[in-house]
Structures are given as C-alpha cells and as structure tokens.
C-alpha cells in the first residue's frame with residue numbers, strides 16, 4: 173500500500189522516492205543551494221586598525237573554542253598574529269577561555285634551528301602564546317627543524333593532522349611576496365608539508381627576528397598549500413602598507429602559484445582581515461565594506 177500525496181490523488185513526479193513529498197524535495201534543494209553559497213567564499217573584512225582586526229580574529233577563534241572545546245587550531249608566526257595571541261591570552265586569563273582540550277599545528281619551522289633558539293618558531297610560540305594559555309604541551313605540534321629525515325618528518329606531520337581530525341581553523345599571515353606559511357612564489361597549489369628554500373626577499377624580511385650578523389636559514393619545513401586548502405576555515409591577517417600589494421594580488425588578481433595566497437580562492441571558507449593601510453591597493457573596498465555591513469544573519473554563525 174502506498175502512502176503520501178500520490179495515494180491521496182495528487183500527481184507525483186516519477187523521480188520522487190516513495191516517501192518524499194514535493195515539500196521535502198524543495199527543502200533539500202534549498203539547503204543544497206545554501207551550502208553551495210557558503211562554499212568558496214572569500215570574505216574581505218577591513219578594520220580601522222591592526223588592533224581592531226586582531227580583536228575580531230580573536231573573537232572568531234574564541235567562539236570556535238567555546239563551541240568546540242577540542243578544536244584543532246592551525247597557528248602562524250611572525251609579527252602579524254602577535255596582537256591576536258595577546259588577546260587570546262587575555263581572554264584565557266580574564267574570561268576563562270579554555271584551551272585544555274584544544275590541539276594546535278603550526279605552519280612551519282626553520283631547518284637547523286633547535287627549539288630553544290630565540291628565532292625558532294618553537295620559541296616564538298612558547299613565548300607569545302603557549303605559556304600564556306592552558307593548552308597541553310603534548311597537543312601542540314610544530315615541524316621538527318632538527319629532523320635527520322625531513323621527508324619522513326613531513327609525512328608524519330601530515331599524518332598527525334589527519335589523526336587529529338583535520339584543522340578546524342587556520343591562522344595565516346602573508347609574506348610581502350604573497351607567500352603563506354613558507355610557500356614561496358611558484359609553490360605548487362597542491363603541495364603538502366615539505367622542505368622549501370627561502371627566497372632572498374623572505375630571508376631579508378625575517379632577518380630582524382635574528383641576532384645581528386646571524387644568518388637566516390635557507391631552508392624551512394612548511395605545510396603545503398594543499399594542506400592549507402584542506403583546513404575547514406582560514407583567517408588570513410594582513411597589516412600595514414608593506415602587505416598592501418601582496419594582498420591586492422592575492423584578493424583581486426588571478427589565482428597563480430606566483431602569488432601563493434591567491435590559492436585561498438579555492439578554499440571553502442576564507443576570511444581576510446585587514447587594517448586600512450593593508451587595504452590601500454584594493455579596488456573594491458566599498459563593496460567589501462557593504463558586504464560585511466549587510467551580512468545575512470545565517471552567515472554570521
């Protein structure tokens with residue numbers, strides 16, 4: 173015996189399943205459309221200052237950690253995320269933001285630097301975030317720059333990201349040449365964690381983090397662009413005039429391995445948070461502000 177509309181005399185499309193009503197199919201199609209709209213969004217958010225941008229990024233991370241205490245966070249180094257890390261530390265101290273069950277994976281590390289080296293990313297993360305929050309040390313991961321078998325270390329790093337269930341939210345800065353992580357221009361858009369050779373420009377940009385006269389390493393281990401594209405959400409932060417050109421190329425230029433950050437157009441959920449100075453080379457700032465100011469409620473979640 174048949175149930176539903178057809179048995180009550182209503183015509184029924186032949187492709188409907190025995191238990192599907194037109195309304196159910198309509199709802200399924202609608203949610204599919206909504207999912208499609210959600211997919212492949214690069215949201216450009218311009219904030220009045222670096223501080224405001226850092227606070228906004230911290231709020232997005234805090235909201236994830238409150239919703240999902242065992243969140244897997246992808247972390248970045250450099251001067252860009254410093255304000256964000258300071259705010260996360262404050263939220264932990266003053267508001268009880270709890271990182272006890274969180275797991276972290278850093279993007280990269282210099283080859284040849286011991287974790288205790290003041291310019292190593294192990295040291296950077298310890299000093300600027302980890303010692304100020306309650307993340308369990310065994311849940312923090314940074315590529316091993318002293319590895320004697322770099323390909324095996326890189327493969328194991330990818331495996332541990334997979335074992336953790338993938339990265340929920342990845343923080344990124346951008347190099348003045350458009351790199352993300354240490355994926356220098358001409359990196360494969362499908363690349364995985366591997367060794368990279370730094371360009372002279374990146375070595376010069378990062379020299380201030382090293383003691384005077386000390387050589388910046390030529391080699392690094394970095395998550396690949398393919399690895400970054402698999403994360404569930406990305407927050408790319410860019411501050412200051414020095415980043416304006418790279419950000420314009422990444423956001424409004426063509427997708428190209430020559431501008432690694434442009435690959436984020438293939439990311440399902442990428443947010444780019446800029447201060448005014450970093451937005452000066454963009455052409456469509458009015459539109460980005462309009463989109464942000466008129467965001468539908470369901471997109472704010």
Ligand code: GLP
Pocket residue numbers: 248249250251252253279280344345346347348352353354374378
């Ligand atoms: C290094 C890091 C990147 C970072 C970039 C920008 O190359 N590997 O992850 O985004 O520096 O650094 P800064 O934020 O200091 O400008």
